[in-house]
Amino acid sequence: MQELLHWFQHLSVVIESGAVLAGALSGLLAAAHKRLDLVGVFTVAFLTAFGGGTLRDLLLDQRPFFWVEHQHWLWVLLILCLLAVLFMRQRHFAPTERAMQWPDALGLGLFAAIGVSKALAVGMPELVAVLMGVVTGVFGGVLRDVVCNEIPSAFNDHKPYAICAFVGGWVYVGWWHWSGSSEQAMLLCVVVTFGLRALALWRNWVVPPWKI
Amino acid sequence: MQELLHWFQHLSVVIESGAVLAGALSGLLAAAHKRLDLVGVFTVAFLTAFGGGTLRDLLLDQRPFFWVEHQHWLWVLLILCLLAVLFMRQRHFAPTERAMQWPDALGLGLFAAIGVSKALAVGMPELVAVLMGVVTGVFGGVLRDVVCNEIPSAFNDHKPYAICAFVGGWVYVGWWHWSGSSEQAMLLCVVVTFGLRALALWRNWVVPPWKI
Amino acid sequence: MQELLHWFQHLSVVIESGAVLAGALSGLLAAAHKRLDLVGVFTVAFLTAFGGGTLRDLLLDQRPFFWVEHQHWLWVLLILCLLAVLFMRQRHFAPTERAMQWPDALGLGLFAAIGVSKALAVGMPELVAVLMGVVTGVFGGVLRDVVCNEIPSAFNDHKPYAICAFVGGWVYVGWWHWSGSSEQAMLLCVVVTFGLRALALWRNWVVPPWKI
Incomplete structure (x- = not known):
């Protein structure tokens, strides 16, 4: 286990970079679909990559971002946004989107683990964390x-995304209570969240809709 | 008056619960109209019930939420959102909306009174409070x-809603200056805000529109 | 130079007032286009005039707003919003919009200078400032x-606006490093930002679009 944690710490820099890049690219593509200009592309890429963590830190009153x-x-x-505006073409969109699914799923796990950990560190109750x-x-x-004037896809695509992070978060809290190790809890949270998200992508899971 | 305040304190737990539930249900219905999934329903219900107070506390730099x-x-x-997704049907929407008008109006009064009181407590000037x-x-x-990708109905339905809270807020400030009692001011604010809102609903008042 | 700074300090109250009014009127017009009621008009005018600075202060954790x-x-x-709702007519819109371009450009410069200065004062790194x-x-x-349910025009009108402030901000940082005087840096930032924006308006500059 110790070895795994060591390996995890080195790996987490790579995952984090992947997660930020996946967020930025996802924002960039959304902005490109809407034909935003450079300012819009950068802002939307920024919001997608850092908006979740920034909102969390605003709510928890934590600095620096x-x-x-x-x-x-x-x-x-x-630089990424500048290059994209200059060189990206329509035919690059779909492959980029597909290639981003996996770093995005890993990023979801890592972001969830970081969020739970930071919230517990400032004494938030479990559900809030x-x-x-x-x-x-x-x-x-x-x-x-x-910002792109759409209903958030996380709220209406009926695919498990937030729910994977929700389950992963409870795994964090549970393991942390049981073992007392937040590093182990973090690792488990990443694995469970990513695993669930990967399964959902692979098996095409859907959240049951309204029977209206 | 003392008796009334005592009664009010007991009542305020009931009102608060009613206000939060009214907010949550109003969000839930809006989310259902847009066919959001469970994640969206919960988020929109949460935002409607707690978003106003959370924004106030962010602006006033107050914690905890x-x-x-x-x-x-x-x-x-x-649990409410889960039950709604599982059991709520189209034909429940309109009656729920109608039944929610009165706790919602009471909630408006209570939320306004709490907001003014918290802002004055941290030394905000009167208009800001x-x-x-x-x-x-x-x-x-x-x-x-x-979040539901609509222009906020509070901004364009031309019915007095925010304006009732605005008047109620000034009644709070006025009475508080005159009598020095913030409990009495709070009670009056709730009564006036609710009364105005109830009148507006009952008499179908409209705010004069642009003559464009 | 000293004289210029003195003159600038007196002038800045005028500019600031112009900038706030330009923001408020721009919000007011946007709200009128959407036929919002008085509450909506005031909120949108408020957000346009003070939203940028308030968001900055939230992020920098600075008070008071x-x-x-x-x-x-x-x-x-x-009062402005009340008068507008009562007396403004369709035929006033276009001339108001045109008359607002110049105080708005000045306001952009002043707001940018204030933003950079406040961020540097609390020790933010240069790019963040x-x-x-x-x-x-x-x-x-x-x-x-x-709030008006549009994609932000700053993100997709392909006209230099944010970019003028971005260049002006770097001029501030550069001059401040070189001369040590934040007053001079501020003055230069206003001049450069306003100058670029004025040029962009006058020469009809556009930001290069996606070649999709």
């Missing part, structure tokens, strides 16, 4: 859709 | 409509 | 458009 502490990510985003995990993982995409 | 302090309400909301009362009462519904 | 410290502006806005300047100048209009 991730993008203030890791300023280089802002530069990466700026789990919801903060969900907010971290999901609200970047919600802000993206609100 | 109501839903962090009274965690059980999150469970109530979760009154506006914080309005924000508490009205912005839950505004957030609901923004 | 401008509209709490200068409460009289809320009264001005209230520049982005805070952009947020201060631009996000009032973004919030206006989100």
Whole structure:
């Protein structure tokens, strides 16, 4: 287990980068679909990548934000958006979207784990902590859709996304109570959230709709 | 008067519960109209019930939020949304909406009174305090409509809603200056706001439109 | 230079008033186009005039907000909106919009300068400070458009607006490093941002679009 944690710590930098990039690209594509200009593309990419964590930190009254502490990510985003506007074409959209599903699923797990962990660290009750995990993982995409003038897809695509993070969050809380180790809890949360999301993608799971 | 205040304190738990439930149900119905899934229904119900107070506390830099302090309400909301998705049908919508008008009007009064009182307690100037009362009462519904991709009905239905809370807020401030008792001011604010809203509903009052 | 700064300090009250009024009127017109009622008109005017600075202060965790410290502006806005609803007619819209372009451009410069200065004062890194300047100048209009259920025009009109503030912000940071004087940096930032925006309006500059 110790080895696994060690490996996990090294890996988490890679996952985090993948998650931020997946968020940024997802925002960038949404902005491109709407024909936004460079300013819009950057803003939507920023909101998708960092909006969830920023909203969580606003609610928990925590500073500094991730993008203030890791300023280089802002530069990466700026350059990415500039390159996209200059070189990206319609035919790149669908393959990019497909390639992003897996880092996005990993990112959901990591963001959820970070959110739960930060909320517990400032003494939030359990359900609130789990919801903060969900907010971290999901609200970047919600802000993206609100700015793009769409109903958030996380709220009406009937595919399990927030729910995977919700289950993963409870796994975090449960394991943390049982074992006392937040590193182990974090690792488990990432694995469960990612696993559920991967299963949902693979098996095409849907959330039961209204019977209206 | 003393007796009335005593009675009011006991009653306020009931009113508060009614207000939160009215908010949650109003969000739930809006989400159902848009065919959102469980995640969307819960989020919109949450925003409608707690969004106004949460925005006020963000602006006033106050913690904890109501839903962090009274965690059980999150469970109530979760279960309510689950039951709604499973059992609610189209034919329940209109009667639910009608039944919600009165707790909603009471909730508007209570939320406004709480908002003014909290803002004055942290030393806000009077007009700002009154506006914080309005924000508490009205912005839950505004957030609901923004997420549902509609222009907020509080901004364009030309019916007095925010204006009732605005008048009630000034009654609070006036009475509080005159008598020094914030409990009495609160009670009066609830009565006036609710009374105006009830009158507006009963007499079908409309705010004069643009003559364009 | 000293004289210029003195002159600038006196002038800045005038510019600030112009900027707030330009923001408020721009919000008011957007709300009128959507036929919002008095509550909607006031809210959208408020968001356009103060939303950018308020979002910046929320992110930087700074209080008091401008509209709490200068409460009289809320009264001005209230009266302005009331008068507009009573007396404004369709034929006033286009001329008002045109007349607002210049105070709006000046306001963009001043808001950007204030935003950068406040962010640097609390120790933000440079890129973050520049982005805070952009947020201060631009996000009032973004919030206006989100509430009016439109894609923000700052994101898709392909005209340089945010970009002028971005360049002006870097001029601030550069001059401030070089000369150590934040007053001079502020003045330069206003001049450059306004100059670029004026040029963009005059020469009809467009941001290159997607080649999709």
